[in-house]
Amino acid sequence: MTQSLTIRRPDDWHLHLRDGAMLQAVLPATTAHFARAIIMPNLVPPVVTSAKAMEYRDRILAAVPEGADFTPLMTLYLTEDTDPADVAAAQASGLVHAVKLYPAGATTNSASGVSNFDKVRPVLEKMAEIGLPLCVHGEVTDPDIDIFDREAVFIDRVLDPIRLSTPGLRVVMEHITTKDAVDYARTQDDTLGATITTHHLVINRNHILAGGIKPHYYCLPVAKREEHRLALRAAATSGDARFFLGTDSAPHTDANKLLPCGCAGCFTAPNTLSILAQVFEEDGALDQLEGFTSLNGPAFYRLPANTDTITLEKSGANYPSHIDTADGLVTVFDPGFPLDWAVR
Numbered sequence: 001m002t003q004s005l006t007i008r009r010p011d012d013w014h015l016h017l018r019d020g021a022m023l024q025a026v027l028p029a030t031t032a033h034f035a036r037a038i039i040m041p042n043l044v045p046p047v048v049t050s051a052k053a054m055e056y057r058d059r060i061l062a063a064v065p066e067g068a069d070f071t072p073l074m075t076l077y078l079t080e081d082t083d084p085a086d087v088a089a090a091q092a093s094g095l096v097h098a099v100k101l102y103p104a105g106a107t108t109n110s111a112s113g114v115s116n117f118d119k120v121r122p123v124l125e126k127m128a129e130i131g132l133p134l135c136v137h138g139e140v141t142d143p144d145i146d147i148f149d150r151e152a153v154f155i156d157r158v159l160d161p162i163r164l165s166t167p168g169l170r171v172v173m174e175h176i177t178t179k180d181a182v183d184y185a186r187t188q189d190d191t192l193g194a195t196i197t198t199h200h201l202v203i204n205r206n207h208i209l210a211g212g213i214k215p216h217y218y219c220l221p222v223a224k225r226e227e228h229r230l231a232l233r234a235a236a237t238s239g240d241a242r243f244f245l246g247t248d249s250a251p252h253t254d255a256n257k258l259l260p261c262g263c264a265g266c267f268t269a270p271n272t273l274s275i276l277a278q279v280f281e282e283d284g285a286l287d288q289l290e291g292f293t294s295l296n297g298p299a300f301y302r303l304p305a306n307t308d309t310i311t312l313e314k315s316g317a318n319y320p321s322h323i324d325t326a327d328g329l330v331t332v333f334d335p336g337f338p339l340d341w342a343v344r
């Protein structure tokens, strides 16, 4: 039985680092294992211009722990006022690696997102021209659509039309949660990639709702039925280069999670690699772990894979149940089973 596994150092292609005291507290969990991460721009206020992205990048770099080597890959939050020239300049300078589309109101801090897709057409056309990926939160916000159907409906109503009307636009379907998304991604050309989170490989909607409500398993897009989780696992472990890791590690304080109207997000940065090693091993696919965590993402983003490595050992993972921040405790995602694999 494999007891140790050395892989190229992973990257996280969808990460929330927040700002201020929270950034300070959560960043070390990522820099301990990951070399780079696509940084989500949904701060309050959101990161909407290259000037704001540069300031945010500098705050992240200032918070990187001594001795750690970490590169934040910045994104811009797409609004109906985004300037195509600013986006192009931000890519040309190497600052920005993607633009993030939140349908207005879809998730945490998405109020400034897009309602009228015609208004962002010039930006999307510029992005297609320069090869800059659009990261998509793929849920419709129509209150008439059941929350468990919002991803599938988004693919038909929004994603596919955007891609058809903007040939060449490179798109990442982020944190996919359904078999519908897996099936769609599998039939598309190489302009499409899809990230999968750690938690969606482990939980289904029963984990959130059966036997008492579990706010720490509530995230967006919300976990779906078991058949969807199994489709995600099959996609992640398949070796298909379209699928890669975006943890969507999204820390909120317990005080904000455990409210009558609690925040969405699972904080998985500390134990993501231990969980993934276990998932891939269970599915007989440890040999595909490196592709999912360390090779497919850079290939999509047209960046070199990392040259250094990390080693996982089957010695039992130790991770904290909470981390302490100046804003309060943040609960670490509990996969619900003991973790065998530890990052050495």
Ligand code: NCD
Residues within 6 Å of the ligand: 016, 042, 107, 108, 137, 218, 219, 220, 221, 248, 250, 251, 264, 265, 266
């Ligand atoms: C994210 C957050 O908290 O910023 N929450 C989540 O449930 N994933 C926002 C997001 O990525 O949807």
Ligand code: ZN
Residues within 6 Å of the ligand: 014, 016, 040, 248, 250
């Ligand atoms: Zn997210």
